[in-house]
Amino acid sequence: MNLLESHKVTKQFGGLLAVNTVSLNVPENSIFSVIGPNGAGKTTFFNCITGFYKPEEGDLIFNGHSLVGRRPDQITAMGIARTYQNIRLFDDMTAIENILVGQHHRLHSGIFGAVFQLVGTRQEEKKALEEAQELLDFVGLQGKGDIFAKNLPYGDQRRLEIARALATKPKLLLLDEPTAGMNPVETVEMMAFIHHLRDELGITILLIEHDMKLVMGVSEWIVVLDYGMNIAEGTPTEIRSNQRVIEAYLGRGSDFALVQGD
């Protein structure tokens, strides 16, 4: 069964077709990658899924419901969470607070509960805190809950961002270049971690990636975008030998060496 279906999604900025009739089907419980050269429209496509952009044409179906026209917070509540290419944590909040914000839509206490410290609110807060602690441990940040997000090392910030996304209890997790800026050792760890996420938590993963090594190693299905268009689709082995993909990458230069080098 497909968790996410994209039907001819098109997003235009002025005269520029950033995403041009992109169709794809993300099966449940898969690790699915979207790759492409710089400016191919990958992140724009992500923003269409998460509700920050409204596509001009086409439809996005998640779990049987259309996403088009919904607000980002509603889409998150439906079960889609994301991370960002350039990490965007709440810098001046602690690690644990960042995760608690991720839980926001699953909690219910409002102003009155907070001001009068109602029993329900106190219990909810206690449970939320425990859960946040578990998530922190899960991503390997034990004991770092009270550190401000901006003071964490780079790798930890990446992990915290994933923990925050996981706190929303997503069915589909969108990872926007999760290994950007990581060294080879960290990249390998991240690959293992992504596998772990899917196997352990049963979360479907949609990945945008530049790092060919990661994509080939981890993905089960790859879609290649170029100039906003879907130019190829297939398993890693198929993509590796696809003539159009090689052309798309060769045209822009150096990334081809990475494909070959693998």
Added chain:
Amino acid sequence: MKRTSLESGLLIGCLSLFFIVLGVTSLTGSLVQDWFKLSSPILGGWLLLFLMTFWGGTLAFKKSPSKSWSETLRTGLSVGLVAGIMLALTIWGLGTLNAQAVPIREWLVQLTPAAIAMLTMGRAPVVAALLMFVVMLLAGIGGAAWAYAALHYQWRSVLNTRWLSARESVINMSLVQKYQQHQYSKQIAYGVGALVLLTAPLYLGRYWNYTLGTVGLYVILGLGLNVVVGMAGLLDLGYVAFFAIGSYTMALLTAPQPHDIVMSFWLALPIGVLLAACAGVLLGIPVLRMRGDYLAIVTLGFGEIIRILSKSDVLTDFSGGPRGVRAVGGPMLFGLNLNNEFYFMYFIILGIIIVAYATHQLQRSRVGRAWMAIREDEDVAEAMGINTLKYKLLAFAMGSGFAGFSGALFASRNKFTGPEDFTLLVSINVLSLVIIGGMGSIPGVIVGALVLKGLPEMLRQLDDYRMLAFGGLLVIMMILRPEGLIPSSRRKMELHDDESEALVPDVLVEGGEV
């Protein structure tokens, strides 16, 4: 003569001239005269100029590369020389012009004959000029010598270590330690605080109850704005509008003119709060789609619109127009008339406690976290499942409601309200006290209100200089202590996290308690 020291002298000389022209010297003179019951303002004025050059001497010493004794002397001398020549010429010039009855005041309003007489000490201009020159020379050398001594005898570090060890010994004293370890230590502190607050109005007297009452109303305003600006990060420059709405609601509902409703205070108060909160939401719905600077400008406009509307002829029949509303009703309880400064002080204290408690609890709740997330990064907050418009409106409504509460009390206590109570200055005042006290910090807001609202009230003479002092204070604060006077622990960590030594003593002290 080093160029840097001459420059320091020039800087100090220009600053002193600036002070003379602005009338700061005359003001200092009269303040010192008042405080110490002197016969003339001369000492205060000259003291200010002396201290300026003295400071210039220390500045020049810090800048000079050589720290030898002879170099110190030369540095101080050149600062004193430059500043001395400038000031001596000024005094000579002003004195001569004044003696010839030239109307200097027509161009420089602060240079009254009295102010000039203070500068010349009532003597012949030449004598006064020479005297000033000598005094400035001494001041420059004195400043440099002071800095030299401070460097060579290390006063500061000695004092600092003494202070730290004294603090340590106080903390280690068994009594203090026992108190801190006592399980009810917090409750005892709260109890004592409550007792002081409850009895304070009894012995404060009329004037102080009124003055501190005003400060208290500003504390409520500050706590409300703290929710909007400090927690949710929405820069609202038209905050006074909601204060005005609360105030006018109370006034129009309880005063005999212009509507003759004469409702009970107890009914008008919640209506005022509610109306202000609703106004916050109504303004927020269109405006909160904007961010940052745009939001600030639109709210600024809204604040002015409300004030101008309340003043306009069109609404005279409805809101009393420029003359305002008189005979605003006060609270009655069990047939007892509570309408004076004394009882109002209790209302205000109670109001502060309620508002402070509510905001404190909210800060640590799901709602507070949502606000903080919006402040940090609105897009990401939305992507994390927060309905940002709803929470921004909530912050706006809460802040506006508190402002309405403060406004209703304000109108009822003063028994009057009018358009001139709601100028832009009120918004700026409240924002400044939140920033100076420490954004997001509840005790900070209280201290900020005392400093910004209480001090000017006590120093009435300084009224003309309030804006100057505000500006200066804000600039100095932003440079020296951007987290505010009493920062929330969070802000302190945010801004000074890399200066780990500032954090170490506290950690050690806390470790020592265990």
